[in-house]
Amino acid sequence: MQDAAAAKHDAQEFEPKVVAFLCKWCSSAGSDLAGVSRLKYPANAVPIQVMCSGSVSPIYILSAFNKGADGVLVSGCHPGDCHYLKGNYYARRRIFLVQKLLQFIGVEPDRFRMSWVSAAEGVKYAEVITDFVNDLKALGPQTKLKAKR
Amino acid sequence: MIPVEDIRARAKDLLQSGKVRAVLGYRRSTAGLLAEPAFMTTADETAALVLDPTCVGNLALYLVNEKKRMKHARQSDKRPLGIVAKGCDSRAITVLLQENHIRRDEVIVLGVSCETGGMIDTRKLNKALRGKGATSAHFEGEGGVRVSYVGGGTILPGKDVLADRCLECAKSYPLDADFFFGEKVDERPYGPRFAAVSAIAEKGSEERSAFWDAHFERCIRCYACRAVCPMCYCDECVVDSTNFIVGPTTSADEKADRVRWINRSATPSENAMYHMVRAMHLAGRCIDCGECERVCPVNIPLRLLNTMLEREALEMFQYTPGIDAEQPSLISSFRDGDPNDFVR
Ligand code: SF4
Ligand code: SF4
Numbered sequence: 001m002q003d004a005a006a007a008k009h010d011a012q013e014f015e016p017k018v019v020a021f022l023c024k025w026c027s028s029a030g031s032d033l034a035g036v037s038r039l040k041y042p043a044n045a046v047p048i049q050v051m052c053s054g055s056v057s058p059i060y061i062l063s064a065f066n067k068g069a070d071g072v073l074v075s076g077c078h079p080g081d082c083h084y085l086k087g088n089y090y091a092r093r094r095i096f097l098v099q100k101l102l103q104f105i106g107v108e109p110d111r112f113r114m115s116w117v118s119a120a121e122g123v124k125y126a127e128v129i130t131d132f133v134n135d136l137k138a139l140g141p142q143t144k145l146k147a148k149r
Numbered sequence: 150m151i152p153v154e155d156i157r158a159r160a161k162d163l164l165q166s167g168k169v170r171a172v173l174g175y176r177r178s179t180a181g182l183l184a185e186p187a188f189m190t191t192a193d194e195t196a197a198l199v200l201d202p203t204c205v206g207n208l209a210l211y212l213v214n215e216k217k218r219m220k221h222a223r224q225s226d227k228r229p230l231g232i233v234a235k236g237c238d239s240r241a242i243t244v245l246l247q248e249n250h251i252r253r254d255e256v257i258v259l260g261v262s263c264e265t266g267g268m269i270d271t272r273k274l275n276k277a278l279r280g281k282g283a284t285s286a287h288f289e290g291e292g293g294v295r296v297s298y299v300g301g302g303t304i305l306p307g308k309d310v311l312a313d314r315c316l317e318c319a320k321s322y323p324l325d326a327d328f329f330f331g332e333k334v335d336e337r338p339y340g341p342r343f344a345a346v347s348a349i350a351e352k353g354s355e356e357r358s359a360f361w362d363a364h365f366e367r368c369i370r371c372y373a374c375r376a377v378c379p380m381c382y383c384d385e386c387v388v389d390s391t392n393f394i395v396g397p398t399t400s401a402d403e404k405a406d407r408v409r410w411i412n413r414s415a416t417p418s419e420n421a422m423y424h425m426v427r428a429m430h431l432a433g434r435c436i437d438c439g440e441c442e443r444v445c446p447v448n449i450p451l452r453l454l455n456t457m458l459e460r461e462a463l464e465m466f467q468y469t470p471g472i473d474a475e476q477p478s479l480i481s482s483f484r485d486g487d488p489n490d491f492v493r
């Protein structure tokens with residue numbers, strides 16, 4: 001009986017929405033690998049394939065929050081492995097600033113993160129998403145940038 | 150002291166010799182204490198040129214506006230424009246040069262040093278004078294600012310009446326000027342740099358969140374902050390769908406297909422979005438002239454957002470905007486040693 005109640009409670013648990021910007025050459029392939037390896041990880045992330053982490057404009061990130069994301073992930077190739085050689089270095093600098101800015105206006109640091117996931121790191125991708133979703137569950141819904149409709 | 154006579158003489162000379170088509174400077178305004186920007190096109194007009202702590206505006210804005218105007222002008226005078234520039238104004242000019250928005254030979258910079266002074270903040274001044282309306286303000290060197298009002302006058306210490314940006318100013322003189330007036334003073338008798346932003350950054354996340362929520366909620370999206378910014382020179386602004394360019398050949402589909410990233414309604418979330426986007430677009434470009442904060446009709450401390458990123462740029466990337474027109478911009482450059490720990 002108690003188990004059933006707990007299970008029911010679990011079912012109603014807050015399910016965060018994650019928007020994941022994944023670069024085509026590494027992180028997207030990494031997420032595919034996680035899929036074909038049948039790794040188990042939360043299904044909360046909506047992947048958006050971009051050509052390079054360097055092509056993720058800050059407005060994409062902000063817009064994702066605005067349209068209702070509870071967390072946003074930007075993921076690219078490891079430094080030195082960018083398909084376009086330098087894209088992820090530009091991304092790293094830009095994302096660093098976006099992160100600082102979001103924190104400055106009081107968005108919890110755990111809502112926005114960046115990761116390096118290579119095409120071979122299906123396991124890492126699953127881990128990144130699992131950790132992210134767990135952290136977001138603890139935080140609850142994001143309201144600051146979300147448009148009311 | 151800043152020798153106004155010298156500046157007037159130089160401006161007059163430039164106009165008389167026909168080297169410039171106009172000199173951009175300040176003159177007394179008919180409305181209130183603050184000096185107003187002036188386009189002086191004849192030598193006689195330069196007699197009205199002033200320079201005192203009421204010359205708060207950033208004249209670099211008019212270089213941008215003038216460029217827009219010239220694009221549509223029927224005939225254009227190709228001679229350069231003279232411009233009176235304080236330290237901060239000249240940094241703005243340097244950023245415009247860095248971004249190839251203007252060319253160096255399009256301007257003749259009459260650089261003025263603020264020395265140990267700076268520009269007044271009228272809100273602080275009104276408070277200090279307890280309601281007595283100031284009629285003039287002058288530099289008094291180390292002593293502060295000499296203010297007169299109807300029926301009296303007083304000398305107020307700089308730290309009480311100068312704008313925050315001036316208290317935190319790291320270089321109170323232009324680095325790139327064709328003519329230079331005043332002394333280069335590197336030791337300024339005021340508080341540390343980034344004092345205002347550090348005070349907010351030290352607060353807890355929740356307190357900061359509430360602080361900004363309260364401010365963003367009050368924003369009426371008048372876009373005065375954008376209009377006064379010399380760096381906001383885009384013809385189409387991504388935050389504002391009404392200024393997307395529509396020509397006679399723009400089809401209804403094209404209009405409908407424009408991405409409206411941000412809603413124009415002045416709701417807290419959209420306001421926060423607007424300010425985030427604007428802050429990002431100014432990262433590594435804002436030279437902290439403080440104009441956005443000054444013109445905001447509802448007193449939103451906008452300077453904090455920009456200086457916060459300026460501080461990060463300095464501390465993490467050793468980047469200072471507006472000191473070198475040749476340096477690659479903050480966002481379009483990187484180093485191998487950039488912070489990496491935050492990435493998973
Ligand atoms: S910020 Fe610096 S250069 Fe600009 S007006 Fe103030 S003291 Fe002068
Ligand atoms: S000037 Fe103030 S009220 Fe107007 S848009 Fe800017 S922040 Fe909002």
